[in-house]
Amino acid sequence: MVEAWKLLKSAPFTAKLGLLIIVANILVGVLAPVISPYGETEIVGAEYEPWSAQHLLGTDNLGRDMFTRMNYGARNTIGIAFITTGLAFFIGSLLGLMASTLGGWVDQLLSRLVDVILSIPTLIFALLLLTIVGTTIPGVIGVIAVLYSAPVFRLARAVSMNVVVLDFVEVARLRGEGLWYIIVREVLPNSMPPLVAEFGLRFCFVFLVISALSFLGLGIQPPTADWGSMVRDNATLITYGDVTPLLPAAAIAVLTIGVNFVVDWFLYKTSGLRDDH
Amino acid sequence: MFQILKMVCQRLLLGLLTLFVVSLIIFLGVELLPGDLAEAILGQAATPETVAAFRRELKLDLPMHERYIEWLLGILQGDLGKSLANQREISELVGVRFSNTIFLAIVAAVISVPIAVILGVLAALYRNSFYDRAVNVFTLSSISFPEFFVAYILILFLAVDWNIFPSLSNVNPGMSLWEHIYRVALPALTLTLVVVAHMMRMTRAAIINLLASPYIEMANLKGISKSRIIVHHALPNALAPIINVIVLNLAYLIVGVVVVEVVFVYPGLGQLLVDSVSKRDIPVVQASCMIFAATYILLNLTADVLSIVTNPRLLHPK
Numbered sequence: 001m002v003e004a005w006k007l008l009k010s011a012p013f014t015a016k017l018g019l020l021i022i023v024a025n026i027l028v029g030v031l032a033p034v035i036s037p038y039g040e041t042e043i044v045g046a047e048y049e050p051w052s053a054q055h056l057l058g059t060d061n062l063g064r065d066m067f068t069r070m071n072y073g074a075r076n077t078i079g080i081a082f083i084t085t086g087l088a089f090f091i092g093s094l095l096g097l098m099a100s101t102l103g104g105w106v107d108q109l110l111s112r113l114v115d116v117i118l119s120i121p122t123l124i125f126a127l128l129l130l131t132i133v134g135t136t137i138p139g140v141i142g143v144i145a146v147l148y149s150a151p152v153f154r155l156a157r158a159v160s161m162n163v164v165v166l167d168f169v170e171v172a173r174l175r176g177e178g179l180w181y182i183i184v185r186e187v188l189p190n191s192m193p194p195l196v197a198e199f200g201l202r203f204c205f206v207f208l209v210i211s212a213l214s215f216l217g218l219g220i221q222p223p224t225a226d227w228g229s230m231v232r233d234n235a236t237l238i239t240y241g242d243v244t245p246l247l248p249a250a251a252i253a254v255l256t257i258g259v260n261f262v263v264d265w266f267l268y269k270t271s272g273l274r275d276d277h
Numbered sequence: 278m279f280q281i282l283k284m285v286c287q288r289l290l291l292g293l294l295t296l297f298v299v300s301l302i303i304f305l306g307v308e309l310l311p312g313d314l315a316e317a318i319l320g321q322a323a324t325p326e327t328v329a330a331f332r333r334e335l336k337l338d339l340p341m342h343e344r345y346i347e348w349l350l351g352i353l354q355g356d357l358g359k360s361l362a363n364q365r366e367i368s369e370l371v372g373v374r375f376s377n378t379i380f381l382a383i384v385a386a387v388i389s390v391p392i393a394v395i396l397g398v399l400a401a402l403y404r405n406s407f408y409d410r411a412v413n414v415f416t417l418s419s420i421s422f423p424e425f426f427v428a429y430i431l432i433l434f435l436a437v438d439w440n441i442f443p444s445l446s447n448v449n450p451g452m453s454l455w456e457h458i459y460r461v462a463l464p465a466l467t468l469t470l471v472v473v474a475h476m477m478r479m480t481r482a483a484i485i486n487l488l489a490s491p492y493i494e495m496a497n498l499k500g501i502s503k504s505r506i507i508v509h510h511a512l513p514n515a516l517a518p519i520i521n522v523i524v525l526n527l528a529y530l531i532v533g534v535v536v537v538e539v540v541f542v543y544p545g546l547g548q549l550l551v552d553s554v555s556k557r558d559i560p561v562v563q564a565s566c567m568i569f570a571a572t573y574i575l576l577n578l579t580a581d582v583l584s585i586v587t588n589p590r591l592l593h594p595k
Contacts, residue, residue: 241433246426
């Protein structure tokens with residue numbers, strides 16, 4: 001605990017700012033029902049009311065409280081992005097570790113499959129798959145998780161390739177341990193740090209793609225509050241010079257920057273990564 | 278020379294193979310649809326006769342491989358089938374829209390490539406200065422901004438507050454070139470802001486990578502000025518990676534326009550794709566995805582081939 005505090009104190013300003021942003025977002029998401037004055041989908045006034053004491057950020061296109069929707073949006077958008085990234089990592093790293101541990105045709109098959117997935121632009125592929133499975137929340141989570149498990153697979157495979165040739169894996173194999181034991185107990189713990197950093201980066205991408213899909217009306221569906229679709233619903237206000245619809249978009253940007261700052265610091269810490277000599 | 282030819286041919290073959298597999302995925306993906314496509318689209322209330330007629334029209338009664346071969350041959354001859362929503366030929370729908378998308382991408386590239394290369398060279402020149410650090414923060418934030426955020430900020434300032442550019446990019450074929458460019462100014466600027474950061478960073482990295490090599494040190498010892506070293510000695514050798522990054526970003530420009538087109542209601546292929554997805558107009562979705570994927574793969578292939586061809590070590594083997 002003391003060590004963690006010391007590490008945190010030595011962090012650069014940007015990393016501290018990033019951590020602060022992440023913690024604030026999580027708090028808002030978790031405490032959404034407590035700090036919000038109204039219900040998530042409750043219609044509480046006229047459409048497009050301006051900012052006032054009753055409605056801190058005004059109301060949206062259906063007369064729902066904007067401030068309340070922002071808080072619930074934090075919960076839904078971040079929550080769904082987090083679940084999706086987690087699922088992508090589960091699929092990607094499991095298959096990646098399996099490919100490097102087993103080798104042979106399993107490795108060949110999975111690697112070529114991933115090559116194909118990566119050769120199609122993600123958003124286009126996601127749109128195609130969403131037409132097929134339909135735009136429900138589980139559908140969106142599943143599609144994005146599968147697509148983003150491809151780069152995770154590549155990284156997990158590349159990292160663990162260097163681990164599976166080490167002696168202790170050989171020993172485990174000779175002991176007659178099963179595939180699951182070797183992957184989870186021997187290879188995974190030694191491939192962790194790059195995967196953790198990658199998780200942060202991928203979370204940003206997933207978060208942006210899901211927001212983009214919602215913005216296009218093909219992601220998280222109404223009446224669920226979500227930052228991407230909130231921008232879409234209220235976009236007309238911008239042509240009158242009102243900045244309210246930009247707030248959810250700004251929230252997306254701020255959180256992504258925050259995560260990026262922390263990941264940058266983490267990468268710097270674990271690998272001493274610098275691009276100059 | 279023979280070696281280069283061989284490598285280029287290998288890449289081309291690999292690209293063709295990828296295209297083929299992608300076409301299989303796009304076609305077969307729809308086959309995985311749970312239940313029957315006809316029933317899924319027509320809904321529960323459809324009578325058996327309508328379903329049967331619909332299946333005949335889409336040729337769903339033929340076996341899968343026959344339909345795939347027919348579909349693929351059709352695409353190769355420019356026949357993309359008919360839209361489910363309005364029965365129009367898809368090639369008609371797609372033609373103008375795809376040229377609009379390409380036009381937007383070209384305008385964005387013409388603005389962004391020179392800016393990115395110049396800023397990248399400057400960042401390499403004034404490495405670790407305040408300017409360099411500002412560039413760093415700028416690039417980090419620009420990859421973090423959702424595209425629609427950038428787009429609406431531009432609309433707010435340039436279209437609403439100062440009224441310089443139109444906020445809607447409605448174009449039609451009768452417009453003059455300048456009018457056309459004027460209308461796509463805001464979407465092009467949005468795309469520029471999105472891609473400049475990445476290109477600039479890669480340009481900087483490519484040059485800095487070279488600055489440690491012995492011949493640059495030699496130039497340094499000769500007392501040549503820093504800007505001359507970078508522009509005359511480092512830049513020509515950094516050209517291959519820079520060209521590579523530029524082509525990759527062009528691929529991104531053509532494919533990444535989807536969101537931007539929707540914001541500015543620009544009649545491009547991306548918007549058609551989004552509309553068709555929400556209408557579940559599957560033939561149009563398949564056709565647009567195929568076009569996007571093919572463009573992306575071909576540009577990636579070009580980047581690959583260019584980086585082989587411009588590599589001095591491969592051009593002049595020992």
